[in-house]
Amino acid sequence: MPFSLDHAVFFGRTWDECLGMYALKESDLSGIKILDCPGGPDALVAEGLTRGLDICAIDPLYDSKLEDLEARGRKEITDTMAAWQLDPDTAWGDHKAEEFKNLKLAALDSFIEAFAAHPERYIVGSLPELPFSDDSFDLALSGNFLFVYASVERGGLMSTDELDLDFHLESVRELLRVAKEVRMFPSFAVTGPARRQEFVDPVMEALRSDGHQVDLVPAQWVEGDFTEFNHLIRIRKAAGSGPAS
Numbered sequence: 001m002p003f004s005l006d007h008a009v010f011f012g013r014t015w016d017e018c019l020g021m022y023a024l025k026e027s028d029l030s031g032i033k034i035l036d037c038p039g040g041p042d043a044l045v046a047e048g049l050t051r052g053l054d055i056c057a058i059d060p061l062y063d064s065k066l067e068d069l070e071a072r073g074r075k076e077i078t079d080t081m082a083a084w085q086l087d088p089d090t091a092w093g094d095h096k097a098e099e100f101k102n103l104k105l106a107a108l109d110s111f112i113e114a115f116a117a118h119p120e121r122y123i124v125g126s127l128p129e130l131p132f133s134d135d136s137f138d139l140a141l142s143g144n145f146l147f148v149y150a151s152v153e154r155g156g157l158m159s160t161d162e163l164d165l166d167f168h169l170e171s172v173r174e175l176l177r178v179a180k181e182v183r184m185f186p187s188f189a190v191t192g193p194a195r196r197q198e199f200v201d202p203v204m205e206a207l208r209s210d211g212h213q214v215d216l217v218p219a220q221w222v223e224g225d226f227t228e229f230n231h232l233i234r235i236r237k238a239a240g241s242g243p244a245s
């Protein structure tokens, strides 16, 4: 059965995966305010706090109970990877898939511990409207939600077109309203032929027209078999620009 999803799964990356995805070094992150949006069960806040960083995450599911998040994370990681491997068009080698899944389970463990210890760092909210004032953060990191949850026809994972181009434009402008710099990963299509996901160019063009500096930057992490078009999108807010409309 062809792989697709009907919602964004609760699935998160480890610290090393995240630094590689966003082409960041630990030293780039000290002394700045960082938002992870959406954080899901990734390890950025957990590991960031142990390194003394000023970091918080936001996700619509953070209003759930800890036990429910843990159960949901384990089930969605396991079920999603099983379905991914069952479709010959998406499957990776067994070893690569197992390794990838184990990293997601390790990230979930770090997340659960930090969510219990530092609940104030996990904020409930969702794109395209974030509960922060303008320029609340120096850097917003947004991984594996935008572009990934476009429809399968557009190179994403979803069975529907719910997260369309308008949603993407609104969400990216919202991230840039609350942060001075935004880094988003990935920019490649996660289904179909190797290519850039189809909303990437129009989003980059629109944000450039708004006056911001927009670049594709090579990622330093390869996810599964996605070796081509392996870039993050970096947007630096134009100096003196008002809230994005």
Ligand SMILES: C[S@@+](CC[C@H](N)C(=O)[O-])C[C@H]1O[C@@H](n2cnc3c(N)ncnc32)[C@H](O)[C@@H]1O
Binding pocket: 008, 009, 010, 011, 012, 013, 037, 038, 039, 040, 041, 042, 059, 060, 061, 125, 126, 127, 128, 142, 143, 144, 145
């Ligand atoms: C795959 S996780 C991404 C986690 C992490 N950033 C990473 O790279 O591994 C996707 C997350 O998107 C969240 N999500 C779903 N709808 C959302 C929305 N409208 N705005 C923000 N996050 C949303 C889900 O709850 C889920 O935790």
